[in-house]
Amino acid sequence: MNRELLAAILSGLLFGAGLAISGMADPVRVRGFLDIFGNWDSTLVFVMGGAVVVMAVAWVIQGKMSAPLLREEFSLPETATLDVPLVAGAIIFGIGWALAGLCPGPALIGLVLVPTSAFIFVLAMLSGMGIYQITMGRK
Amino acid sequence: MWEISNAMPIQGFIGGIMIGIASAILLIGVGRIAGISGLFGRASGLTRTDTPWKVAAGFIVSLLVGAWIVQVASNEGVVTRYPSEVLLVAGGLLVGFGTRLGSGCTSGHGVCGMSRLSRRSLIATPIFIGSGTLTVALMNFAGIGQ
Numbered sequence: 001m002n003r004e005l006l007a008a009i010l011s012g013l014l015f016g017a018g019l020a021i022s023g024m025a026d027p028v029r030v031r032g033f034l035d036i037f038g039n040w041d042s043t044l045v046f047v048m049g050g051a052v053v054v055m056a057v058a059w060v061i062q063g064k065m066s067a068p069l070l071r072e073e074f075s076l077p078e079t080a081t082l083d084v085p086l087v088a089g090a091i092i093f094g095i096g097w098a099l100a101g102l103c104p105g106p107a108l109i110g111l112v113l114v115p116t117s118a119f120i121f122v123l124a125m126l127s128g129m130g131i132y133q134i135t136m137g138r139k
Numbered sequence: 140m141w142e143i144s145n146a147m148p149i150q151g152f153i154g155g156i157m158i159g160i161a162s163a164i165l166l167i168g169v170g171r172i173a174g175i176s177g178l179f180g181r182a183s184g185l186t187r188t189d190t191p192w193k194v195a196a197g198f199i200v201s202l203l204v205g206a207w208i209v210q211v212a213s214n215e216g217v218v219t220r221y222p223s224e225v226l227l228v229a230g231g232l233l234v235g236f237g238t239r240l241g242s243g244c245t246s247g248h249g250v251c252g253m254s255r256l257s258r259r260s261l262i263a264t265p266i267f268i269g270s271g272t273l274t275v276a277l278m279n280f281a282g283i284g285q
Binding site for chain 2: 002003004007008009010012013014015016017018019020023024025026027028029031032034035036037038042043045047048049050051052053054055056057058062065067069070071073074075076077079080081082085086087088089090091092093094095096097099100101102103104105107108109110111112113114117118121122123124125127128129130131132133136137
């Protein structure tokens with residue numbers, strides 16, 4: 001097994017466990033975060049805050065490296081253009097996120113926590129990605 | 140004022156640190172962004188990025204295993220209160236389409252992009268939180284919930 005795959009597996013394990021511990025697997029809690037004008041649940045602020053703090057340090061370290069540890073080069077998004085697809089996509093994603101109380105990570109771990117319900121969402125999410133790919137996708 | 144008694148700041152922060160370390164492993168080790176929508180798109184075969192399929196699929200499968208371990212190890216189990224099928228289908232379609240069109244979700248834009256001070260993520264994240272907040276307010280107004 002190659003080292004890149006091992007790193008991805010370690011990262012996935014930590015990410016999935018972190019999501020489950022954080023309370024983000026619960027759609028009611030996530031929707032509670034978006035209920036700013038109602039019964040607001042602040043948990044997501046702590047989740048995102050904790051993750052952003054660690055990653056801010058990681059970006060500083062990354063800036064001093066010429067290559068990642070296990071590969072010859074970094075593959076990072078370099079686009080800086082603010083365009084209509086970015087804004088429209090974010091608006092559409094936010095609406096779906098609120099309707100179901102789920103974004104991709106929590107929905108995927110739902111497949112082992114509440115298989116039937118999560119499967120419905122993940123299948124719909126795949127269909128949404130497929131519709132994008134067919135109508136306006138670049139490979 | 141805001142009722143925060145039901146929030147879980149400590150679990151949230153611990154979980155967040157773990158998500159941050161997981162994203163850092165991918166960045167420092169493999170040189171890639173831990174964006175779940177992107178990695179899932181790649182793992183499912185829908186998109187063709189330069190991420191090797193094995194890396195994307197390995198990440199997604201172990202994401203499920205990680206959550207399963209927490210579920211098994213915890214006494215009370217992981218809380219999951221899911222909405223009706225109609226909301227799951229509508230939400231899933233919009234999340235799938237929107238994350239592809241907008242090139243990311245909560246992990247890619249919200250965690251990796253914001254911490255990098257990426258202009259696109261600093262714009263996208265408040266927008267999806269804003270449209271989500273507006274949607275929940277309208278749902279409350281219309282009496283749509285579970």
